Amino acid sequence: MHNTPAKRLPLIALLLIAGGCATTGDRGQPIIPEQYKTKTGPYVIFTNYALPTDDGVVKQLISLRAEVENTLGVHVEPGEHPIEVYILSDRKTYEHFVKFYYPELPARRAFFIAQGERRVVYTFKGDRLEEDIRHEASHALLNLAIGEIPLWLDEGLAEYFETTAPGGENKEHIARYGRDLEEGFSPDLTRLEGLKAVRAMTPRDYREAWAWVHYLLNESSDGRANLLGYIADLHKSTTPTPLSERLRGNPRDRAIALNGHVAKLAKPETIRENQPPATMTANPEPTLRLQNVPIEIEPIEPNPTKKRGFFSRMIGRMLD
Numbered sequence: 001m002h003n004t005p006a007k008r009l010p011l012i013a014l015l016l017i018a019g020g021c022a023t024t025g026d027r028g029q030p031i032i033p034e035q036y037k038t039k040t041g042p043y044v045i046f047t048n049y050a051l052p053t054d055d056g057v058v059k060q061l062i063s064l065r066a067e068v069e070n071t072l073g074v075h076v077e078p079g080e081h082p083i084e085v086y087i088l089s090d091r092k093t094y095e096h097f098v099k100f101y102y103p104e105l106p107a108r109r110a111f112f113i114a115q116g117e118r119r120v121v122y123t124f125k126g127d128r129l130e131e132d133i134r135h136e137a138s139h140a141l142l143n144l145a146i147g148e149i150p151l152w153l154d155e156g157l158a159e160y161f162e163t164t165a166p167g168g169e170n171k172e173h174i175a176r177y178g179r180d181l182e183e184g185f186s187p188d189l190t191r192l193e194g195l196k197a198v199r200a201m202t203p204r205d206y207r208e209a210w211a212w213v214h215y216l217l218n219e220s221s222d223g224r225a226n227l228l229g230y231i232a233d234l235h236k237s238t239t240p241t242p243l244s245e246r247l248r249g250n251p252r253d254r255a256i257a258l259n260g261h262v263a264k265l266a267k268p269e270t271i272r273e274n275q276p277p278a279t280m281t282a283n284p285e286p287t288l289r290l291q292n293v294p295i296e297i298e299p300i301e302p303n304p305t306k307k308r309g310f311f312s313r314m315i316g317r318m319l320d
């Protein structure tokens with residue numbers, strides 16, 4: 001699974017050159033976009049439609065690079081190998097492409113693949129293009145700036161950077177995390193660090209990874225420094241001391257602190273303003289990263305029949 005798709009990269013390049021019916025869509029356009037090539041920063045974007053320089057996707061990709069660099073203290077330098085971003089014309093074309101070239105992949109709206117010096121993002125022009133492209137381009141930027149990153153952290157950071165909401169707040173994750181806790185879930189960074197296979201990552205694991213990243217970057221007193229130190233070490237070594245062994249306190253206290261952090265994010269703005277401010281002191285193997293939401297699933301609507309969720313009850317208790 002990990003190896004097979006990456007091995008196809010050269011094959012795709014070959015087919016692009018050779019042409020042929022399998023690479024041509026309904027309207028005679030090549031499935032893999034090649035009509036327009038837009039170079040910007042560390043990226044080269046391939047589309048079958050004209051992409052104005054003030055297009056939302058171009059703006060997002062440019063600002064994303066700055067956000068990643070400024071937040072994590074890393075430097076993205078593409079050199080001779082820019083990140084390749086392929087935006088297929090529509091969902092149907094994209095699904096056809098994935099089925100033909102990557103039949104073993106689960107149906108997702110976007111994915112990132114890296115092998116050697118090539119870093120490639122595939123997605124399609126759809127309603128959530130900017131979010132999807134931010135997620136996958138985050139993987140590409142991190143891979144370029146740092147190299148190999150543990151799966152949980154790679155996904156946690158991509159989830160953090162995919163949203164354009166202030167401070168990486170992902171409302172869907174915040175809402176679902178409360179329900180996870182109701183169902184008996186307890187965060188465990190050591191367990192998360194043990195996940196090695198992309199297919200082993202469940203939607204809940206993505207949420208937990210996002211929550212840890214958000215907590216460490218924004219609230220935990222020693223989290224930010226430890227996370228940035230860990231990322232700097234990952235750049236130098238493939239086996240640095242795991243993050244869970246660098247953080248202060250025992251796992252149970254850290255889990256409670258993490259839940260409290262997400263609970264605060266779930267509070268209405270008026271209540272949150274009264275809280276004290278968050279402490280800010282603080283490859284030969286190919287890499288494959290999947291977008292986390294199955295393609296068929298629509299955005300989750302809040303359940304109108306449920307009056308008070310876990311977080312609202314917790315907030316209620318905190319205010320009592």
Ligand SMILES: [Zn+2]
Nearest residue numbers: 155158289290
């Ligand atoms: Zn991802």
